Amino acid sequence: MVLATSEPVKSQSKTVCVIGAGPSGLVSARELKKEGHKVVVMEQNHDVGGQWLYQPNVEDEDPLGKNKTLKVHSSVYSSLRLATPREVIGFSDFPFNAKKGRDTRRFPGHEELCLYLKDFCQVFGLREMIRFNVRVDFVGMVNDDTDDDRMKGWMVKSVEKKSDEVMEEVFDAVVVASGHYSYPRLPSIKGMDLWKRKQLHSHVYRVPDPFRGEVVVVVGCSVSGQDISIELVEVAKEVHLSAKSLDIPPGLSKVISKHQNLYLHPQIKSLEEDGRVIFEDGSCIVADTILYCTGYDYKFPFLESKGRVGIDDNRVGPLFEHTFSPSLSPSLSFVGIPRKLIGFPFFESQAKWIAKLLSGKASLPSCDQMMQSVSEFYRSKEAAGIPKRYTHDLADFNYSDKYADYIGFPHLEEWRRKLCKSAILNSIENLETYRDSWDDDEFLQETLQDPYFSQFYTP
Numbered sequence: 038m039v040l041a042t043s044e045p046v047k048s049q050s051k052t053v054c055v056i057g058a059g060p061s062g063l064v065s066a067r068e069l070k071k072e073g074h075k076v077v078v079m080e081q082n083h084d085v086g087g088q089w090l091y092q093p094n095v096e097d098e099d100p101l102g103k104n105k106t107l108k109v110h111s112s113v114y115s116s117l118r119l120a121t122p123r124e125v126i127g128f129s130d131f132p133f134n135a136k137k138g139r140d141t142r143r144f145p146g147h148e149e150l151c152l153y154l155k156d157f158c159q160v161f162g163l164r165e166m167i168r169f170n171v172r173v174d175f176v177g178m179v180n181d182d183t184d185d186d187r188m189k190g191w192m193v194k195s196v197e198k199k200s201d202e203v204m205e206e207v208f209d210a211v212v213v214a215s216g217h218y219s220y221p222r223l224p225s226i227k228g229m230d231l232w233k234r235k236q237l238h239s240h241v242y243r244v245p246d247p248f249r250g251e252v253v254v255v256v257g258c259s260v261s262g263q264d265i266s267i268e269l270v271e272v273a274k275e276v277h278l279s280a281k282s283l284d285i286p287p288g289l290s291k292v293i294s295k296h297q298n299l300y301l302h303p304q305i306k307s308l309e310e311d312g313r314v315i316f317e318d319g320s321c322i323v324a325d326t327i328l329y330c331t332g333y334d335y336k337f338p339f340l341e342s343k344g345r346v347g348i349d350d351n352r353v354g355p356l357f358e359h360t361f362s363p364s365l366s367p368s369l370s371f372v373g374i375p376r377k378l379i380g381f382p383f384f385e386s387q388a389k390w391i392a393k394l395l396s397g398k399a400s401l402p403s404c405d406q407m408m409q410s411v412s413e414f415y416r417s418k419e420a421a422g423i424p425k426r427y428t429h430d431l432a433d434f435n436y437s438d439k440y441a442d443y444i445g446f447p448h449l450e451e452w453r454r455k456l457c458k459s460a461i462l463n464s465i466e467n468l469e470t471y472r473d474s475w476d477d478d479e480f481l482q483e484t485l486q487d488p489y490f491s492q493f494y495t496p
Contacts, residue, residue: 067157069212070162088219124143174203217376287465372391
């Protein structure tokens with residue numbers, strides 16, 4: 038539906054707190070800075086990168102991530118390589134080109150993407166806006182003294198992690214860009230709390246060595262479940278992959294048939310105190326370790342919105358276009374919540390919209406119209422039989438284009454779509470080799486002649 042908007046007002050400069058210096062936080066900071074806003078980015082780690090800033094030491098983290106405050110943000114494991122080709126990933130004016138002396142592979146390792154983000158940060162002068170080693174503990178509304186219904190801004194309480202110094206500041210707006218691949222989402226399995234052997238979530242998995250000679254059950258058949266299983270078969274005695282469906286992609290079937298110590302099972306029925314793992318088909322094994330590759334929960338433990346933004350079975354809402362709380366917009370926004378789309382260009386379109394809204398160069402529909410839009414979106418998901426927990430899994434190139442139209446951001450290039458689809462299809466057929474062998478090379482070479490890739494910046 039087409040939503041009416043009110044007339045924008047003259048350009049204004051706001052004080053804005055951005056929470057997180059990963060991809061979504063960095064591009065938000067850049068767009069806000071370009072619009073003339075005064076920006077402070079608060080980052081709990083010592084450098085930029087967010088999820089892509091590898092954290093090898095996970096000993097202090099609860100293996101199942103049950104602590105209220107996580108000590109480890111990144112869930113990246115040592116061998117992780119991108120599942121999307123580098124040409125597709127870059128921001129609209131900052132291609133992720135291969136650089137001499139670095140990881141030049143088409144599907145590089147996580148370190149290379151982190152270096153790209155550091156380059157982006159340096160080229161656009163973002164580091165001076167970032168406070169490192171600062172954890173945000175509280176974000177709440179500040180109301181006008183004369184009118185409780187009128188907001189004056191946002192109180193942000195932060196802690197300097199090294200000194201424990203607490204700061205309280207008021208900002209005109211807050212952009213939440215804290216990511217959603219940190220808080221483990223765990224299944225509910227009978228006997229899980231009584232099973233005495235080793236249980237961990239992939240959030241704290243880094244290298245295969247600790248599992249040498251073990252019988253390991255990997256729960257979950259997503260990208261990380263498949264990647265980690267392939268890595269574990271080289272060192273573990275046996276790897277048992279438990280999946281929701283035994284109707285698996287051909288690429289995974291090839292891997293299982295190739296490795297005599299890799300087995301496929303249905304979901305787990307129960308865990309027994311003596312170490313047995315009983316599957317839904319009645320089969321049973323005795324395992325040393327259960328590794329849950331079962332995804333992540335959206336959590337914003339610092340946010341107090343007085344019930345205006347909540348999380349219900351991994352649905353964050355109500356959010357207009359996955360970005361704005363209708364009753365708190367545009368002073369509270371979220372960047373990076375949608376999944377299963379080409380992330381960086383989408384985060385960039387979100388950031389541009391937010392920056393222009395805060396400066397008064399763009400405007401949103403009324404609160405009622407936004408709520409109506411959200412309700413219609415929810416109804417469409419329910420009608421399609423999509424569970425609530427998949428609300429933000431979009432898997433739709435056209436949505437990125439629809440979103441871009443709100444601010445006149447360019448649509449996804451045809452080559453981006455085509456290369457992304459080609460990589461997905463290749464991974465389904467050739468799980469072990471798709472990152473190093475592909476059949477779209479002719480189109481790739483043609484794509485690399487696009488003026489986009491000749492944009493050159495020197496950090």
